[in-house]
Amino acid sequence: MDPVSGRTESTSPRANGPTGKRAHGRTGQLANRTMAFPFGLKSKIFLTLAVLLILAMVLIDLVMTATLQKELLRTEIAKGQLVVNSLEQRLQALDISSDTLIAASFRGELIRLQDAVGFLEMVVVDRKDRVLHLGSVQAPLRGKLESLARQAFETKISERQFFGDTWGVFWKRDKYMAHSAPLYADGVVVAAISMALPLEGIYQQLRDIQRIILIYISINAGLLSLIGMLRISRIAVRPMLRLLKRAESFQEEDTLLFVSEQGESEFNRLSKALNSLFQRISDDRETLRQTVQTLEETNVDLKKAHKDIIQAEKLASVGRLSSGIAHEIGNPIGIIIGYLDLLKQADLPGSERSEYIQRAENEIQRISMILRQLLDFSRPSTGELDPVPVHDVLDDLVSVAQVQPLVANISVTLEKGAGKDKVMADSNQLRQVFLNLIINAADAIAGMDGSVDGSLVIRSKTQNRDGPGNDSAQEFIKLMFIDNGPGISDDHLDNVFDPFFTTKAPGKGTGLGLSVCFMIVESLGGRIMAASRKDVGTTMTIFLPLLDE
Numbered sequence: 314m315d316p317v318s319g320r321t322e323s324t325s326p327r328a329n330g331p332t333g334k335r336a337h338g339r340t341g342q343l344a345n346r347t348m349a350f351p352f353g354l355k356s357k358i359f360l361t362l363a364v365l366l367i368l369a370m371v372l373i374d375l376v377m378t379a380t381l382q383k384e385l386l387r388t389e390i391a392k393g394q395l396v397v398n399s400l401e402q403r404l405q406a407l408d409i410s411s412d413t414l415i416a417a418s419f420r421g422e423l424i425r426l427q428d429a430v431g432f433l434e435m436v437v438v439d440r441k442d443r444v445l446h447l448g449s450v451q452a453p454l455r456g457k458l459e460s461l462a463r464q465a466f467e468t469k470i471s472e473r474q475f476f477g478d479t480w481g482v483f484w485k486r487d488k489y490m491a492h493s494a495p496l497y498a499d500g501v502v503v504a505a506i507s508m509a510l511p512l513e514g515i516y517q518q519l520r521d522i523q524r525i526i527l528i529y530i531s532i533n534a535g536l537l538s539l540i541g542m543l544r545i546s547r548i549a550v551r552p553m554l555r556l557l558k559r560a561e562s563f564q565e566e567d568t569l570l571f572v573s574e575q576g577e578s579e580f581n582r583l584s585k586a587l588n589s590l591f592q593r594i595s596d597d598r599e600t601l602r603q604t605v606q607t608l609e610e611t612n613v614d615l616k617k618a619h620k621d622i623i624q625a626e627k628l629a630s631v632g633r634l635s636s637g638i639a640h641e642i643g644n645p646i647g648i649i650i651g652y653l654d655l656l657k658q659a660d661l662p663g664s665e666r667s668e669y670i671q672r673a674e675n676e677i678q679r680i681s682m683i684l685r686q687l688l689d690f691s692r693p694s695t696g697e698l699d700p701v702p703v704h705d706v707l708d709d710l711v712s713v714a715q716v717q718p719l720v721a722n723i724s725v726t727l728e729k730g731a732g733k734d735k736v737m738a739d740s741n742q743l744r745q746v747f748l749n750l751i752i753n754a755a756d757a758i759a760g761m762d763g764s765v766d767g768s769l770v771i772r773s774k775t776q777n778r779d780g781p782g783n784d785s786a787q788e789f790i791k792l793m794f795i796d797n798g799p800g801i802s803d804d805h806l807d808n809v810f811d812p813f814f815t816t817k818a819p820g821k822g823t824g825l826g827l828s829v830c831f832m833i834v835e836s837l838g839g840r841i842m843a844a845s846r847k848d849v850g851t852t853m854t855i856f857l858p859l860l861d862e
Contacts, residue, residue: 358545363538370530378482378519385515386490390473393492393508396426397471400506404498434509438462440502454489458507461493466505469495479512482519487512556584645676652676698837700860701743703734703790707771710747719755723767731773731790735860742833749826750794750853757798757851770795775859789839792855801845809843 400423423435423445436458437445444459457476465472477488493507652673656666711727714720736743751769758767772793801809812828827843834841838858845851 355542355546355550358550359538359542362541363534366534366537367530370534374526374530378523382515382519385518389490389510389515390492393510396508397494397496397506399426400496401498404496404503434458436462436507437504438466439504454509458491458509461491462505462507465493465495465507466502469502471495479516481516482523486516556587645680649673649676698737698739700735701738701740703736703743703773703792703857704729706740706743707747710744710751711771714748714751719759720751723755723758723769726770728770728772731775733775733788733859734773734790736790736837736857737860738837738857746830746833746855749830753826754794754796754798754851758796761799765797768797788859789856790859792857794853795850797850800847800849800851801843802847806843806845
């Protein structure tokens with residue numbers, strides 16, 4: 314049997330040496346668990362080197378132990394063959410026709426060989442099937458040896474078999490080796506022998522050797538790891554620490570960040586590359602600083618342009634109102650002049666004089682109110698947000714708009730259905746938005762043939778949904794400006810909020826009205842939408858977040 318593979322092997326009848334090999338291969342599993350140790354780089358390098366060296370030495374030890382075990386088994390096989398050769402030489406000197414097995418000299422030779430070689434049990438079977446036992450093993454092993462001896466006598470073939478279980482060096486191995494062979498005298502098989510050799514002695518020798526090897530592995534792994542760690546620390550860790558220290562102490566005004574290492578090492582190249590990188594970063598930082606400064610200046614210019622656009626559109630709306638305002642002021646002035654002429658009469662009774670003075674004062678207050686409204690609307694916006702009651706702004710604007718010739722023939726209805734109307738806004742900007750929508754509706758109605766009476770309904774309601782982002786937790790005031798004008802075509806509806814887009818005749822508008830409305834409403838966290846049907850009318854809807862009270 315092969316001592317490594319566990320298979321039974323056969324040899325020729327006159328084989329004089331061990332030709333079989335036994336391999337008992339069993340696969341082990343190695344579980345690697347990676348742990349994160351709170352150590353520095355040097356400690357990690359030391360542990361890594363130690364683990365790698367120990368693994369390498371253990372693997373070498375496994376190979377050496379397996380090789381040594383094979384050699385020891387070959388030695389035991391050679392002992393068995395030596396016993397066979399000695400017995401055959403003894404048989405040559407005996408009379409094979411006599412009762413050889415029970416001869417005292419032959420029995421003595423067997424005992425001497427058993428003591429010399431160290432076999433546990435011997436069984437000899439002659440050609441008359443007589444059996445001689447030497448040893449004190451248990452009956453099952455003796456029976457197996459007798460069977461092997463008879464088999465060797467019949468087949469005339471030497472064999473080795475391994476059986477039993479015991480603890481080897483690293484794992485379970487075979488406990489016994491059985492060696493059986495025929496015995497020749499004058500070229501004739503006259504008997505056969507079977508011997509059982511215990512293998513525990515081999516394993517014990519290997520275990521004793523392993524203790525010494527493990528001590529050497531521990532010492533070598535520690536020393537080599539320390540030497541390797543010191544060498545790697547000098548080659549890699551120290552330059553890395555110098556780079557790290559230099560990076561930590563880097564100031565923005567430093568011109569050279571990393572001092573190049575000596576020689577043409579990788580760290581020297583890394584230092585040069587990092588210097589180049591940080592130089593580019595420094596240059597890019599300056600470029601970025603200039604770009605940010607330019608963007609800030611551009612942002613200031615954009616905000617100023619935004620305010621200028623809003624103010625320009627406001628002044629354009631004031632210009633549209635000027636004709637109606639002049640007419641509205643002209644009537645009270647004419648009335649005041651008439652009252653002043655009456656007051657010149659010397660015989661005017663005192664009661665009438667007081668009445669005329671009161672009437673003139675009322676007309677002057679009317680003029681003052683109109684001028685105040687116009688000045689309030691044309692005043693530049695401060696941009697500051699304050700609580701503004703939307704209904705009051707609408708009341709004020711409707712009273713101003715109704716005196717305009719453009720709106721004189723239009724029925725303006727204000728339906729204040731919202732329970733709450735205060736929003737955070739700039740009141741001047743809010744007036745501008747509402748006035749733009751009123752003027753646009755009036756312009757649209759004025760462009761009709763006059764067959765339909767013009768109508769503008771301004772409706773408000775409180776709404777929790779359909780606001781910007783559909784945030785149901787936020788309350789909005791919904792304002793709808795509904796006119797019965799000619800409507801807006803579908804081709805133009807998507808562009809009504811674009812800057813400089815207008816369908817009005819030249820001189821009727823700048824094309825910035827709805828664009829300015831969109832910017833103002835969006836800046837207040839609201840939303841403005843347009844819906845229209847051709848020949849039916851247009852509805853402009855505004856959502857503004859209500860002030861929590």
